Amino acid sequence: MSDPELHWLLYGGAIGLIVIGAAGIVMGKHLFRIILALAIAEAGANLMLVVAGLRPDAVAPIITGGMIPEQMVDPVPQAMVLTAIVIGVGIQALVLSLAIRVYKAYGTLDMREIRLKMAADIDAEAGVDDEVSQEGPAGERPLELPDAVTSGGPGQ
């Protein structure tokens, strides 16, 4: 396989991983799958950084017998990726512990159920009756202004 083809294959793979991860994060319906999508996107970003320093004919930047620096790949992207991997692990651990808390609080990791339960919790805290729709009219439209409007009733 020629060099440009290999490069485009690797770049395509890295970009594909990033896009799959990003799509999974925005379209995910389950919290754990969203975390996995985050890990996939991270892997893609790391792969892209490593491929940016790749030369097919070069060796790893480690001096062993007879290897001269001209034959080595750029060490800076590799050091960057080392940092990125470690920080990624920290982020994943933090996200997982937050997910554990969510599961403890609501008993589910399904985003739709979590949203409904959170909205119900917020309504309960604010003292809003969750049977009442917040967008629709509160009742029949009065034909003439009742006294309650002028004296600051519930319609205000």
Added chain:
Amino acid sequence: MRNLTSLLFAAGLAFFLLVIAARFDLGAAPMLVGDAILQEAPAETGAANIVTSVVLGYRGIDTLGEIAILFTASLAAGLVLGRRRPEASRDADSGAVLQISAQLLFPLLLVVGFYIILHGHLTPGGGFQGGVILAAAFFVPLLARPGTSVNHTGLSLVEGLAGAGFILIGLLALFQGKAFLQPLLDKGTLGMLVSAGTLPLLYLAVGLKVGAELAGLLANLADSEVDP
């Protein structure tokens, strides 16, 4: 509608990344910084692994920040998970095969972890990679027997001392009139175990800190109560 906008976003991201990739000079020789580091690093730091010279020698303060980020993440995770109630139910111990295998793996993982940490300036590997293996050495027995109590005080002590050691080596360079975290001591012969001055000591500190931190973090995650 939401799925449509999500797909549009993903397609836009793919296009954006492809445009960036198309502008790269594919397979080019190292850039100015990388080239200069490749030429100078063996003589300046004495480490055969040039990635190690970059991580600890040229970007030592970045590595300190990286350790701080990992520390903050594990601190926040511990804070979020909270302390376990003593009466909360635990998973049952695993079978005899897993328990004995975990005990057999423990010394093996410990040796491999320290080997990778101490050879970080010679071969692929280093403090972060070896530290993760050390954490695994302590976590595998915990997975086999979830009831085992974890010595969090000891872990915190190792972690704190290792972090303090890293900063102390940096400050020593400062007191000798050099830059913070600049490598000290004799560079030795390139490729020998005792070479590259303070870089192996720094990696040892990083490895112990990462290992203790991840072991505590994993123990916290495994120990959290999941019954809602």
